[in-house]
Amino acid sequence: MAVSRIDLADVGSPERLVIEIFKAEPDLPIPIPVEKLAIQLGIEEIKELESDGFIGGLITNETKSRGVVLVQRRMKAERRRFTIGHELGHFLIPAHRPGKEDRFLCSMSDLLELDPKIADMRRRWEAEANRFSSLLLVPPHHFRKEANSSRDPDLGEVVRLAERYEVSKEVLGRAYVDYREEPVAFVVTHNGRVLRYFYRKGSFPFISVRWGDPVPKASLLIRKNHEQSVTSEIEETDAAQWLDVSRGHRAPTLFEQVHRQQQGYALILLSVEPSEEDDEADDSNWNRR
Structure with a gap:
C-alpha cells in the first residue's frame, strides 16, 4: 500500500479523508482490507478489548503519532471490520482528542450514532467516526453502480x-x-x-x-x-x-x-x-x- 499519513495531513472531514485515501490507493479491492489499511496509517496493533460495556477503543497519544485499536472479543467479522474503521476514524480525524488515559472507549450506542450536527461534541465525534467507517468500507464510487444494478429496489x-x-x-x-x-x-x-x-x-x-x-x-x-x-x-x-x-x-x-x-x-x-x-x-x- 502507498497511502500514508502525509497524504491525509490537515484533512478534517470523514468524507475528505476517504476521498484522499482512495486517491492514493485507487486499486483497493472489495472488501476493503481495513486492518492492513489501519496498520499502513499508523495503527501499531489491533488487540482484544477487555473493558465491560464497550465494543471498541483506541489508545493513542496527544499528537496521535501512533495508536492501538481495541476490539471486543468474539465479535462477528463484519462488526469487527466496522469497529476497526470507526476507531481508525477517531485516529485520523484531527479534531477527535482522546479522553482519560489517552484513549477512546466506544459502546454499541456510539457505533449507532449518525447525526453529525448533534450539539454534544463527543456524540458528534462518534457520528463522524461512523461516517468515516461507512464510506471507507462501502465506498460510493464502487457502490453507487451496484446499488442500482437491479431493475427494482430489492432487499435481496x-x-x-x-x-x-x-x-x-x-x-x-x-x-x-x-x-x-x-x-x-x-x-x-x-x-x-x-x-x-x-x-x-x-x-x-x-x-x-x-x-x-x-x-x-x-x-x-x-x-x-x-x-x-x-x-x-x-x-x-x-x-x-x-x-x-x-x-x-x-x-x-x-x-x-x-x-x-x-x-x-x-x-x-x-x-x-x-x-x-x-x-x-x-x-x-x-x-x-
Whole structure:
C-alpha cells in the first residue's frame, strides 16, 4: 500500500479523508482490507478489548503519532471490520482528542450514532467516526453502480452486497438508502417492534410509525410467515399503515419486502413508485423520525 499519513495531513472531514485515501490507493479491492489499511496509517496493533460495556477503543497519544485499536472479543467479522474503521476514524480525524488515559472507549450506542450536527461534541465525534467507517468500507464510487444494478429496489440485493462488502446488513442498508436512485426506506425491527429506520429526507414520504412502536399489523412482516434468512418477494402494501397520508390526498403506491433474521430481528425495505417531480437525492441526509 502507498497511502500514508502525509497524504491525509490537515484533512478534517470523514468524507475528505476517504476521498484522499482512495486517491492514493485507487486499486483497493472489495472488501476493503481495513486492518492492513489501519496498520499502513499508523495503527501499531489491533488487540482484544477487555473493558465491560464497550465494543471498541483506541489508545493513542496527544499528537496521535501512533495508536492501538481495541476490539471486543468474539465479535462477528463484519462488526469487527466496522469497529476497526470507526476507531481508525477517531485516529485520523484531527479534531477527535482522546479522553482519560489517552484513549477512546466506544459502546454499541456510539457505533449507532449518525447525526453529525448533534450539539454534544463527543456524540458528534462518534457520528463522524461512523461516517468515516461507512464510506471507507462501502465506498460510493464502487457502490453507487451496484446499488442500482437491479431493475427494482430489492432487499435481496442488500443482503447479497453486505456479504460482498463484508459489512452488516444495516450498514449496507443505510448505504442503499443513500445511493439507490429510487426513494427507499430501510427498517430494522426486533420482536415485532420498530428499532430504527433510515430514508432520504425530501425523497421518501414521512414515516408515521415511531421508533419503538409495534410493526403495523398490515405489514408483510406480520401478516405472513417468513423463513429465516430468506428474503421475501416484493409485495404492495397499505401505505397508510406506514406513511403520513394527509386527508384528501391519495396515498402513494408502497411496496414492502422482508428478510427475517435470528433472535427476533427482521429487516424491511419500503419503496414507493418514483415520480418525475422527485428532487435529486441528498446522499448524506437521513431522516430518522
